[in-house]
Amino acid sequence: FHYVAIDPWPAGTACPPVHQVFGEYNTGCAYLEGFAHFFASRVIVSVDGTAAGGDHLSQFFLETNTYRTYGNGLLIEATVAALFNDMADAPSDNDGISGDDEVMSMSLFAVSQIMRQCRMSNPSTALLLHSDQFVYCAAGSVGERAFAPAWAGGWGVYSGLSYDASTPLPPQSAFRSSWLHNFYNL
Numbered sequence: 001f002h003y004v005a006i007d008p009w010p011a012g013t014a015c016p017p018v019h020q021v022f023g024e025y026n027t028g029c030a031y032l033e034g035f036a037h038f039f040a041s042r043v044i045v046s047v048d049g050t051a052a053g054g055d056h057l058s059q060f061f062l063e064t065n066t067y068r069t070y071g072n073g074l075l076i077e078a079t080v081a082a083l084f085n086d087m088a089d090a091p092s093d094n095d096g097i098s099g100d101d102e103v104m105s106m107s108l109f110a111v112s113q114i115m116r117q118c119r120m121s122n123p124s125t126a127l128l129l130h131s132d133q134f135v136y137c138a139a140g141s142v143g144e145r146a147f148a149p150a151w152a153g154g155w156g157v158y159s160g161l162s163y164d165a166s167t168p169l170p171p172q173s174a175f176r177s178s179w180l181h182n183f184y185n186l
Helices: 003-007 027-047 059-064 079-090 108-117 131-138 170-183
Strands: 118-120 160-163
Touching: 027 059, 027 079, 027 131, 059 079, 079 108, 079 131, 108 118, 108 131, 118 131, 118 170, 131 160, 131 170
Parallel strands: none
Antiparallel strands: 118 160
């Protein structure tokens, strides 16, 4: 779905042939596979209305995000999937957590628009291929890496970003809180 509906990525961009949802690999793997897990979990809920799902494809798995303590979450597909979920999860969503209080609640279309419309500059990118690029775009700032822990590598340095069309963004403070929690348990 990501490749066809959002942007086709070049060969060799994704994860190694054998990888785990909780493994630290690279920002490309975390972004592409994280989106795949997030999207699959949303489809499962919309098709059968349950929070159940194998291969870590449940709303409950993404909401609890036990892998946020496994290392650098910018490089882990499960933590990136959890970030996407937090952006789109509403208090009424069936995620198996009673009293769930979501600060952000964007439509799936709005999340995909960030992915489709944002472009990084210097170095320039024609499409988003990495989890750090998505964070910059969703926050509307290339300065987000300054808020990551000093030990957390993988953050690219860009001079700016732009959007091809008007793109709704989440509230910056809520989004920053979410990626810090999902990636680094902060």
